[in-house]
Amino acid sequence: MSATATAPVGGHVVAGRLPAPARALVHLGLRAVTRAYRLRYGRRLVVGEDVIIFGGLKLQQGTTLHLGDRVRVRRGVIVNGGGEVHVGADTLLNGCWIGATTRVDVGRRCLVSDCFVTDSDFHNLDPAERHLPPGPRSRKPVVIEDNVWIGAQAWVLKGSRIGRDSVVSAVSVVRGDVPPAVVVLGNPATVVKHLPPAPEHV
Numbered sequence: 001m002s003a004t005a006t007a008p009v010g011g012h013v014v015a016g017r018l019p020a021p022a023r024a025l026v027h028l029g030l031r032a033v034t035r036a037y038r039l040r041y042g043r044r045l046v047v048g049e050d051v052i053i054f055g056g057l058k059l060q061q062g063t064t065l066h067l068g069d070r071v072r073v074r075r076g077v078i079v080n081g082g083g084e085v086h087v088g089a090d091t092l093l094n095g096c097w098i099g100a101t102t103r104v105d106v107g108r109r110c111l112v113s114d115c116f117v118t119d120s121d122f123h124n125l126d127p128a129e130r131h132l133p134p135g136p137r138s139r140k141p142v143v144i145e146d147n148v149w150i151g152a153q154a155w156v157l158k159g160s161r162i163g164r165d166s167v168v169s170a171v172s173v174v175r176g177d178v179p180p181a182v183v184v185l186g187n188p189a190t191v192v193k194h195l196p197p198a199p200e201h202v
Helices: 020-044
Strands: 045-047 064-067 078-080 084-087 097-099 103-106 116-118 142-144 182-185 190-194
Parallel strands (some): 064 084, 078 097, 084 103, 097 116, 103 142
Antiparallel strands (some): 182 190
């Protein structure tokens, strides 16, 4: 048996894996947590089939969050701004902060780490208007296409569009368009590697 293989312990337990009844109980508990969030946020939280919220989700008043089928929401996710956020099926949100005053779209099968995504400056750049409510020039929707990975502490700023299959490296700052199937790095984020395109998924 290889060093990484699981080994029987006693007659019923396998090292590194919960028994099936225990896994079922954990799953039921997580589904109960998800239902509690749906009751808490009402119509502002729209979820698809088999969505799991692990806890710690904060959804600001006036903001709407749409979660596609089988989305996983880990602890520490904050969504605010009063706009709409749409997350595609099979995506993982892990400790991220999303500010949507208009709309933020996250595609399918994405990995969104503890990063920052915003469609607004949240303050006017003009010094004379800085303490006034942000105007339309300070806001522009964000689109993250399918199968994108956003690394820890990265920033995706207003008006950005990240192409399918791309990777935003940790601590990078994106403002504008990122081509499909590339790795970007730095501030401002620039292409450092081209990736083979992923096969089409149904």
